[in-house]
Amino acid sequence: MNFLSDPVTFIGNWLTGLVANLGIPKETASAWVTGVAVGILPLLAMLWVLVLIWYERKVIGRLQDRPGPNRVGPFGLIQPVADMLKIFIKEHILPAGIDRIPYNLAPILAVGGVLGMWIVVPFSATVHGVDINVGALYVIAVGAIGTLGIIFAGYSSNNKYALLAAFRVVAQLISYEIPMVLALLVPVLLARSMGMNSIVQAQPVWFILIAPLAALLFFISSIAEVGRSPFDLAEAESEIVAGFNTEYSGLKFGMFYVGEFLHAFTNSLIFTALFLGGWQGPGAEQFPILGFIYFFLKTVVVHFLGIAIRGSMPRFRIDQVMQLNWKLFTPIALAAFSSAALVEKLATNWADAARIGIHFLVNMIILGVVVLIGGRVFRARGIRLDALAQRNRAAVKFSMEKSHDS
Amino acid sequence: MAAETLLWLIPLPPLAAFILITLVTGKKKALSHSLAIVGAGSSWLMSLFVFIKAVTRPNLAENPMAASINWLPTGETALRIGVQLDNLSAVVLFFVAWTILMIFIYSVGYHNYGHPAGERDVPGLPPHGADVKDVHGHTHRVPSVEPMYARFFGFLSLFAFAMYLLVVCDNLLLLYTGWEIMGLCSYLLIGFWYGKDSAKKAAMKAFMTTRIGDVFMLLGIVFLYTQAGTLNYREIFGNAALMHALAVNPAGFLGLSQAGAIGLLLFIGTIGKSAQFPLHVWLPDAMEGPTPVSAMIHAATMVSAGVYLAIRIFPLLTAGWEPGDVGTPAMIVVGAVGAFTALFAATIAVAQNDIKRVLAYSTISQLGYMIAAIGVGAYTAAIFHLVTHAFFKALLFLGSGSVIHGVEHGVMHSGEHVDPQDMLNMGGLRKKMPVTFWTFLIGGLALSGFPVITAGFWSKDEILSGAFHSGQIVIFVTLALAALLTAFYTMRQITLTFLGQPRTEAARHAQETPWTMTLPLLILSIFAVAAGWSGIPEHFPLIGGWLPNWFEHFTGAMLGHEGEAPAFSAVPLLVSVIVSLAGLTLGWLVYRGVKIAVDPLKKTLGRLHGLLQHKYYFDELYTFLFIKPAIWVSEVFTSRWMDRVVIDGILHAIARAFLWLGKLVRQGFDVPVVNAGGDAIASGFKKGGAALQPMQSGRVQQYMVVMITVVMVFTAILLAILKLV
């Protein structure tokens, strides 16, 4: 166990040894160090958001043919820090008629729910928070707390727009939890465990290859869970001003802001762990640091994909959002999950390659059926996906022209 | 597939066809008759198959094809039903299959399939014909299609089912079932044109008359079952001890043995079904049904069932009899009835002008022949005549239907209103309807027993010979006389219908019928000739022995002992040749020159002709003897006196008494006690309810307080009790 191959464990052991040398029992020492780690991890995550904000603004800017932040520091690197400082020193405004407890609780829940997910993320072969045996379910459960934050914010603000936004977004979040959980069950089924680390360990072959449909659904649903474009109904300025956080400012607003960025990245982490093999890669077992790097790289790719979608898609209407979920995603997720269960049962004793092939084939068949039949049905009911896309393209073009003009 | 399995299946296709036609395809003509013909055809095919199997099977008589299953549990034993095919049922099955199929095919043409629907046709009446325009714009009157076409085939299929069932079954009860279904079909088909008053009456008459026979037959079956404990043919007839006991034990009435009594009771069923004297009256009237298809059923197929039954119970009738002896009392009765009917019906036939009625009476007469043959113990001869008669009588009836059909066409064409069934209105049809003429001629010659070539000759000859050898000269002479008359009226019929010159415009415009009608005629005419060749006696001069007397051997085996061919005697042979030829010649001589529509015999015979034409006034006699008294009893005695005066009077008295009693009870008890008490109780509940109403506040939470309190109190009580105990 040397520093280079597994630094976190090394430092942990070293610290434990150091504290134990002070005459404290080994277990207590270990608990203390764990406590320190529990303190450090959220801190790291929050700091990491600074990078995320810069990165995202930059990427979106480039996508939309703008330079993005470029004034403060080299390449605008210091811009988030400046924003942060500004937010810290802003006045705490408590609007009239608010409901104090939920109003103040809401931003905490919004960030806390996201940070809670980090507990179960396996960063490398040796570094992970708690490997509880229901990790995958825990992710969903903690995500539900974020929902509470939003509904509190909307309710307590004493603002119609905020309330409307909260209604919308809560309906959306609760709805998209269903395909998300169903999609999540597919890797659980394939790995035969709900522990996040076991799921990662069960992926010499990435699950995205075995269950591409579930991966797709999980990815889109997680975008909807974060409430980012094209599902960013909660902050549709033209309709409801700034959404559920209309009445928030200063640090409380900043926490919502941070929570959103962190949530997007966290979801990429979860997605990577569930479908892209997590820290798996050549040599990751021997050199956990490599696993950490693999994990990070994969996550960044996924995260970039999310940003790219955010930067290129206009938002749905609320009814379209709900229709997409209940009429398309939930049935597909059900079909994908039950077909995966069936194939697993039938092909238990087959060679891995054959089993994976069958899984992939079944996924493709379901996708084909959905595209063929579903497309026809949707068209017959006046919901033209291609027309939607066309409209979206036009809107993007329009907004780009506008940004050029300004 | 085992032949036994096929036996089970034989009756079923027509039943299926019946159900399908009745329930499903009633509106579709082509589909219905296709279904019916396919049903009859598959039964026909299976029948022929099992027939060949049966013929090639050694020792069929001792070891018939049979299979059975438990049906009705009767105490410890179960009534078994089953199928069996022995020598007798094999030959019967053979001709039944052929004739039924022919009827089905023939019916398609007879009911004018493919013709337009008549504009005035209504269900329940024969089609009136329809006007069609040809390409030149001329309007023709052509026969129109039967309005209830599909229904007819449905009934026909049901009939076929019953007939097959009757033939292949192995016990009397199942036979009785088939028998009754056929009775129903007969009723339905005679009354097929229920719009005609005469058809309605005829249907009822047929049904009621045969019912008399059926009741006795049922009595016979019950009697037999009580004595034998089974109704299976083989278990009864094959059980020597049982047969002996039946033959010896007296029945207790008329000095008959049990076997004789049972046999006679069953034979009364035959009398009804086969229209023997004195229950013959229904058969001529049955000609009211669709000409001649139902008539044909009533002549060639169904009535054969009666004879079939009589042959079946031959061992019962002859129990205790040895060949050569004078017959048992039962046999004498049977022989007398048969012979008398044969002559009696033949005399009536001479004076009838309706082409179908002649044949109907001829049928009665011929059936009488068979019955008489049974009566004199000529078992194989009876079967032989049953078979040949079925073929040539079917041929004749279908031929007569064809004639009527042709003449009807002429009637429509000429617009002349004459009865298309009256032979006096015909004449000279041989040129117009050649196929019908030749086949009818063959049938007629077979019926009259034209020597050597026709089937009828061989079978009739055997019966005469059997009668002669049995020593019952009276029967022999009667039958010979009947044969003479048969030949006479047959020739009369042929001459009046086909020979000479047309006597009416309608006959002049008669037309040959379509192939669906003539094809069955051709096929049946082959059998009318060839069926006889299977039973040529070995001792016959010149040609005897050329062909083996297969029929005698085959059916004779049924009796257990090899049918000992009676010593050949020239007397019956000569008699049968002479009466046949004489009758034919006489018939031709008398009727060859008829130019106007009057029967020359009318003048010669005078009042006797009237007597014959009115069928000895039997219908009138029965009306006077039975129907009038029955109506009187029901209308005057039962209805007016018994019902209205006596019973109604008693009832009214009782009613009045109860009314009075009721008033008393009401005023004395009901009003003061019951009503007042009831009202008091009701108002008590009302008040109680009003008092308790506030309890139902509709407030869930109040209920819950009460509930929890009560639960707690009870828990406390329970705990206290537990502590105490």
Next chain:
Amino acid sequence: MILDQVIFLITALVIIIAAILVVSVPKMIHAALWLILALAGIAVLFVLLQASFFAVVQVIVYIGAIAVLVIFAVMLTRKAMQDDGPQLNRYSVLAAAVCLMLFVVLTGMLLSWDGASSLPVNPAVHPDTIINLGESLTNPQGYLLPFEVASILLLAALVGAIFIGREHRAGKEEE
């Protein structure tokens, strides 16, 4: 283990206080919030009972779904119950007395039972109880039928709730 007991006592205290607040605070939305707190405390208890699956399910179902639904309903019906009116009805004093008595009776019964003071049978729960549970839920010899019946119940409730909750427009004929 003292730590366990301390955690339990704190959690229990939080649960009880939150529960009492649920039934007593005048503002419905606060009652819902306190309910969430009580439910979260119960989830902690489940963790203490080493039933982590149920802890997570508790959070997902009760906090994530039921509590949110309740808050929704509260918001939708806000006008009806102005939060300043009396929130307790006239039975409240009686009810409090009855409930107190009920608690006394129940506690008395529990304490008189010998098994009440028993300790966990094997402290280290086999980690695979969740697998046991899953298998018994899908085993026809186990609880497959009740499980399926429960799912049918849920489906029926879903359909019924949608039907009842659907708005019947005035002037439009009822189906």
Next chain:
Amino acid sequence: MIPLSWYLILSAALVCVGVFGVISRRNAIAMLLGVELILNAVNINLLAFWRYKDVSHVTGQVFTIMVITAAAAEVAVGLAIFIAVYRNKRTIAAEDVADLKG
């Protein structure tokens, strides 16, 4: 080590609080919250008995699942009814909804 009785007393207290809520709250939704408390108390009991008896015997867990299912169904239908009632009567006070009283 926590004795079983602690859990049982806690759940008894929770039941009593829930019952009080059901009985005395005017708001029907608040009554529903009381019911939720009662059901959660039941869950605590079930899981406690499961944990303190035979762990391999999963009946307690299964029943907990059933209770959660029933609770979910109950809340869904209950809230739907309340909203329907509110729509028709403009009130969800339990004592005002007593149309079926005698």
